[in-house]
Amino acid sequence: MSLRAKTCPQRREMASATSGPGRCVSKGGLGRRPPLARVRVAVRLRPFMDGETEAKELPCVRAIDSCSLEVANWKKYQETLKYQFDAFYGEKSTQQEVYVGSVQPILRHLLEGQNASVLAYGPTGAGKTHTMLGSPEQPGVIPRALMDLLQLAREESAEGRPWDVSVAMSYLEIYQEKVLDLLDPASGDLVIREDCRGNILIPGLTQKPITSFSDFEQHFLPASRNRAVGATRLNQRSSRSHAVLLVKVDQRERLTPFRQREGKLYLIDLAGSEDNRRTGNQGIRLKESGAINTSLFVLGKVVDALNQGLPRIPYRDSKLTRLLQDSLGGSAHSILIANIAPERRFYQDTISALNFTARSKEVINRPFTNESLQPHALAPVKLSQKELLGPSEAKKAKGPEEESTGSPESTAAPASASQKLSLLQKLSNMDPAMLENLLSMERLLGSQGSQGTPLLNTPKRERMVLIKTVEEKNLEIERLKMKQKELEAKVLAQEAPDPREKENTPTILQPPASYSGTVAKPLKKAVVMPLQRIQKQRESSNKIHLLKKGPKRKLEPSPESEAVEKDEDYWEVQISPELLAHGRKKLLDLLNEGSARELRSLQRIGQKKAQLIVGWRELHGPFSEVEDLEQVEGISGKQVESFLKVRPPLPFLHGVPPSQPTLGCYANARSSSLQANLLSLAASQHSDPS
Numbered sequence: 001m002s003l004r005a006k007t008c009p010q011r012r013e014m015a016s017a018t019s020g021p022g023r024c025v026s027k028g029g030l031g032r033r034p035p036l037a038r039v040r041v042a043v044r045l046r047p048f049m050d051g052e053t054e055a056k057e058l059p060c061v062r063a064i065d066s067c068s069l070e071v072a073n074w075k076k077y078q079e080t081l082k083y084q085f086d087a088f089y090g091e092k093s094t095q096q097e098v099y100v101g102s103v104q105p106i107l108r109h110l111l112e113g114q115n116a117s118v119l120a121y122g123p124t125g126a127g128k129t130h131t132m133l134g135s136p137e138q139p140g141v142i143p144r145a146l147m148d149l150l151q152l153a154r155e156e157s158a159e160g161r162p163w164d165v166s167v168a169m170s171y172l173e174i175y176q177e178k179v180l181d182l183l184d185p186a187s188g189d190l191v192i193r194e195d196c197r198g199n200i201l202i203p204g205l206t207q208k209p210i211t212s213f214s215d216f217e218q219h220f221l222p223a224s225r226n227r228a229v230g231a232t233r234l235n236q237r238s239s240r241s242h243a244v245l246l247v248k249v250d251q252r253e254r255l256t257p258f259r260q261r262e263g264k265l266y267l268i269d270l271a272g273s274e275d276n277r278r279t280g281n282q283g284i285r286l287k288e289s290g291a292i293n294t295s296l297f298v299l300g301k302v303v304d305a306l307n308q309g310l311p312r313i314p315y316r317d318s319k320l321t322r323l324l325q326d327s328l329g330g331s332a333h334s335i336l337i338a339n340i341a342p343e344r345r346f347y348q349d350t351i352s353a354l355n356f357t358a359r360s361k362e363v364i365n366r367p368f369t370n371e372s373l374q375p376h377a378l379a380p381v382k383l384s385q386k387e388l389l390g391p392s393e394a395k396k397a398k399g400p401e402e403e404s405t406g407s408p409e410s411t412a413a414p415a416s417a418s419q420k421l422s423l424l425q426k427l428s429n430m431d432p433a434m435l436e437n438l439l440s441m442e443r444l445l446g447s448q449g450s451q452g453t454p455l456l457n458t459p460k461r462e463r464m465v466l467i468k469t470v471e472e473k474n475l476e477i478e479r480l481k482m483k484q485k486e487l488e489a490k491v492l493a494q495e496a497p498d499p500r501e502k503e504n505t506p507t508i509l510q511p512p513a514s515y516s517g518t519v520a521k522p523l524k525k526a527v528v529m530p531l532q533r534i535q536k537q538r539e540s541s542n543k544i545h546l547l548k549k550g551p552k553r554k555l556e557p558s559p560e561s562e563a564v565e566k567d568e569d570y571w572e573v574q575i576s577p578e579l580l581a582h583g584r585k586k587l588l589d590l591l592n593e594g595s596a597r598e599l600r601s602l603q604r605i606g607q608k609k610a611q612l613i614v615g616w617r618e619l620h621g622p623f624s625e626v627e628d629l630e631q632v633e634g635i636s637g638k639q640v641e642s643f644l645k646v647r648p649p650l651p652f653l654h655g656v657p658p659s660q661p662t663l664g665c666y667a668n669a670r671s672s673s674l675q676a677n678l679l680s681l682a683a684s685q686h687s688d689p690s
């Protein structure tokens with residue numbers, strides 16, 4: 001028997017429509033909630049199966065339009081029961097119409113790494129197997145979908161395309177609450193499990209890779225013969241089990257960031273609900289029927305629980321519903337095709353199938369993209385035997401020929417085997433955070449379209465060179481850090497006061513030896529520059545005198561070069577009038593001649609005020625004294641006062657950067673910003689070699 005579909009004109013359009021760059025990619029597990037997707041429902045009415053009945057009775061179902069139908073209400077003859085679905089396929093509908101209208105559109109989601117399910121539901125003998133499988137003349141959903149998927153996979157995998165797509169199939173049946181592998185009937189009852197992301201798995205289920213439709217037929221046809229089928233009064237070849245064909249579409253990205261996606265397609269031909277008064281079932285058939293009806297009853301309960309938003313959905317109450325957990329209220333794009341029959345004797349079954357289908361259309365799924373990084377991008381590097389051996393052993397292990405010629409790898413990569421080993425071990429032992437960073441970089445590079453050498457999944461030699469470079473950079477950083485520490489220590493040592501000087505000139509850096517107190521934070525490097533400037537100033541001029549004033553918290557460098565803070569007498573700056581006058585003159589010069597930028601070096605003068613000063617100067621000519629600042633438009637008397645009276649903080653005690661006028665720290669409560677400015681100017685003049 002061949003299942004080959006004759007033609008499928010829409011296939012080309014669908015293939016190209018799904019292979020474009022605008023493919024939707026929703027991310028699963030990244031915090032964003034996947035969009036909702038309602039379970040789609042379609043109803044298919046099969047024709048009368050024999051002319052005799054057709055001649056005798058009218059069909060109990062009638063189409064209203066392509067989405068609605070009505071059923072005679074036999075309780076009230078004047079009334080009909082109306083139903084609306086996503087699609088209604090009448091008795092004249094073809095396999096092609098059903099497939100193209102309801103199944104083909106969801107196939108594209110598989111190439112987005114999402115799951116999809118097609119379920120044929122309905123009473124026994126209503127046409128489920130015909131819809132799903134069909135016949136060689138009228139192939140159904142399964143052969144058509146497989147043909148299209150394989151075609152899509154081929155197109156997506158074509159050279160130059162970013163993804164490599166592979167397809168594999170599994171085939172199972174649920175017979176009397178047992179999960180049986182139709183590709184390996186000897187394997188017995190299999191267990192259904194759920195992974196951490198809620199995906200349903202069947203460990204041990206045979207999976208056959210398929211690259212062509214004949215591959216599929218080769219596995220599928222003999223497996224179908226393993227399926228439990230039996231004759232009942234209503235169907236000569238009645239399915240006694242639920243048959244599930246699982247098609248996995250696996251995609252692997254060829255370039256960075258080497259993602260992989262997995263989409264699963266469930267094609268399910270459910271066993272039909274059976275009224276055993278009509279089927280005439282006895283013995284084993286009755287038992288089968290009991291199991292079928294029970295699982296379909298649980299299926300109804302699952303749908304009801306989902307519709308009512310109940311906290312517990314009874315998926316686990318049957319193997320069927322456990323398997324369908326993905327498809328109903330789960331992560332799949334699902335389509336339910338209810339098959340119904342026109343004969344009166346099916347009336348009750350038709351009504352209950354339609355009611356179940358109507359309830360199912362309220363079920364909401366949340367399909368998401370099953371995407372992860374390929375294992376080889378994450379897995380620890382496996383070492384070859386040669387790499388595991390030391391250099392001498394590796395040499396011994398080499399054949400004489402190989403030794404003399406050398407492999408291309410050995411000539412191109414001069415690193416020794418032991419070096420390789422340590423580098424490779426580094427990668428396998430890499431800190432997960434570091435690995436994650438590398439992978440993020442990969443993703444970033446990938447998202448920016450970089451085609452450059454990937455960090456991971458490069459050929460081994462390149463990878464080792466990359467790792468080595470990273471290691472060398474890290475070592476370099478460590479070396480620089482050490483050097484910086486040494487330099488800082490040297491600078492601090494240079495600044496340690498000369499003992500001779502200590503006797504003559506007390507300074508804040510060198511308070512009386514009797515000072516002791518609590519340990520404060522060590523001086524930060526930011527204070528180095530201003531202190532140097534002060535020392536120079538002190539050496540070159542004796543115009544600043546420190547006077548003992550009163551108790552004050554002070555810092556003292558301890559022998560362990562830690563600053564010691566203590567309440568003690570403090571020292572106040574007394575500036576010689578000569579230096580003050582000099583500074584005042586310099587400040588005035590700056591106010592009169594300095595650019596806005598230079599003016600901003602003064603305390604309390606920002607960009608805006610500096611510009612106002614320049615503007616005032618251009619309008620009124622030079623300032624005659626510093627206090628004239630008050631006349632500058634926009635600078636209030638209060639601001640000038642605060643400019644003159646502001647008490648500078650003690651910044652250097654807390655590591656304020658040298659750009660701050662840290663000379664202000666020498667001024668006491670009485671000293672003003674003006675003094676600070678004056679000191680700063682005076683100091684800069686003294687420290688300036690020119």
Ligand SMILES: Nc1ncnc2c1ncn2[C@@H]1O[C@H](COP(=O)(O)OP(=O)(O)OP(=O)(O)O)[C@@H](O)[C@H]1O
Pocket residue numbers: 045046047049122123124125126127128129130131235237238239240270271272273339
């Ligand atoms: N749309 C259709 N056009 C033509 N024949 C059909 C159609 N639907 C079903 N049939 C025929 O009706 C018979 C019963 O159909 P089928 O075996 O598919 O029913 P079923 O729902 O799978 O039954 P069961 O649940 O017992 O397995 C078959 O001979 C099938 O070929």
